[in-house]
Amino acid sequence: MATERPSFELAKGINGLDKIILRESRNRSAEVYLYGGHVTSWKNENGEELLHLSSKAVFKAPKPIRGGIPLCFPQFSNFGTLEQHGFARNRIWEVDASPPPLPTNSSSNAYVDLILRPSEDDLKAWPHNFEFRMRVDLGSEGELTLTSRIRNTNSDGKPFTFTFAYHTYFSVSDISEVRVEGLETLDYLDNLKNRERFTEQGDAITFESETDKIYLSTPTKIAILDHEKKRTFVVRKDGLADAVVWNPWDKRSKTISDLGDEDYKHMLCVEAAAIERPITLKPGEEWKGRLELSAVPSSYSSGQLDPKKVLE
Template identity: 70%
Template sequence: MSNPSGLPPFDQPPPPPVELSKDRRNGVDQFLLRTSRGASALVSLHGGQVLSWKTDRGEELLFTSSKAIFKPPHPLRGGIPICFPQFGNRGSLEQHGFARNKIWRVDDTPPPMNRNESSDNACVDLLLRPSEDDLKLWPHSFEFRLRVSLSTDGGLTLTSRIRNINCKPFSFSFAYHTYFLVSDISEVRVEGLETLDYLDNLCQKERFTEQGDALTFESEVSRVYLGSTGTVAVFDHERKRTILIQKEGLPDVVVWNPWEKKSKTIVDLGDEEYRQMICVDGAAIEKPITLKPGEEWTGRLELSSVPSS
């Protein structure tokens, strides 16, 4: 085979770490982040949503429903939807807020790298500002800056910066509603939540304390764990893989799996797909974030995948 560059194959320059394309399913711009080792992440301007996160062996780590609807403004079931300015249902806003349904744009004036970020990372910076229709439903002006960063070792970091550019304070709740792909939900356990109080959405948000060393799954689970400060780990026994979840500015952890009966009522989720997914979210729900005029809040989610026995 000819080699137009005249360089031997091993001297070929690496592919660009960020590649822009259009999603063939909806025509929306998306960005592929890649590392020299082969890890990747795919980020869409639809919702500022991470659609895919793969290891350097090409293994997908995020779940997307086979029935997911990719046409905006419908929310897309899978990946990492961003829930803002609310999580759940409240008032006139749609469930989980409007940020996940909007078309974001590239941030031309992104914030500088912080001490935890490396210039070697592949990253994309996005920006969301409210439309006139948004302001009619939620009358607060804001700037929402999102950085999605993929480190050389394949770790994925999402950093959200929300600034109040209003003339009065406002409050919001927030979640990175992360759908992890698992081999079988019955073979999964979640550690790092032991002894924490949680609100059980299946029991009118009654408050309980986690008694077990690990959370396992035999039926529907919908909980908000409170005051989580340590690392949360999602162990997938069959795949011999563990996802580690670390966070800043996000005191709560949502754990959700709809199980069989609930799955059959969700139009954009296959009846049996609950077996291959678990949502474990970094969130701020119990105590909403309040920003005075000019103030900014930062919430960071760091995800990594490691082998386990």
């Protein structure tokens, strides 16, 4: 029996860049630019945008796109010798015509498989052959799933080591009204204090100033509660032990050329990542990291999420 072709549309985006459009039957959608393998849009059945895209985002090489879901590989931040967050987010990816088998949502055919291989310049900066495959899947309930598979294809017998993050920018109504649950009592590295290690003390993470923390050994589920929109984002992850929480606030925002001065009020980055314990692959070995995002209605009682089993 022939398998059904995934339903996606190839279109031209900003500055003529190629993008993939995924559509789900209830008017939900997602968009992925081949530049960076970069998810720039994820909309619910009401057409509401769930990801934050910078008002000053630059859709032109070599600048990465600011907002959406940038891919940090083979290096997160400056944890190494490469450019900030590595090079995957400003390379041209290809649609993968013959991906290896990967289970997908059985009731959804709105997905696309992408692939990135190193260029000659990449090999000069990071001398390792690899195949980075990623499936972007828009599920039947509107959930967005990114599954990355990175394989060492070195022919010289050498292993390689990398760090990784899905640098997700969520769209929120007001950063001052948002709380993150699921990271309580965990250790974190504070990037604003030379990556000094601390333990989270609050019963939830709230925001009133610049925040840039790497939470370690985190659970597979994290919730982002948006009080004003009565919406909760649920982040589910596999193969990604860490979680970065970032908001630049006002002063830092003014130093970022491709971020609007007021954008920080309506964005929050909660990033599924592998940082503290870098991934090492021998030739022929493959690593898989999976991120699933969903948005569910929520209501509050005394500042707490009603028991909707979000984090159970």
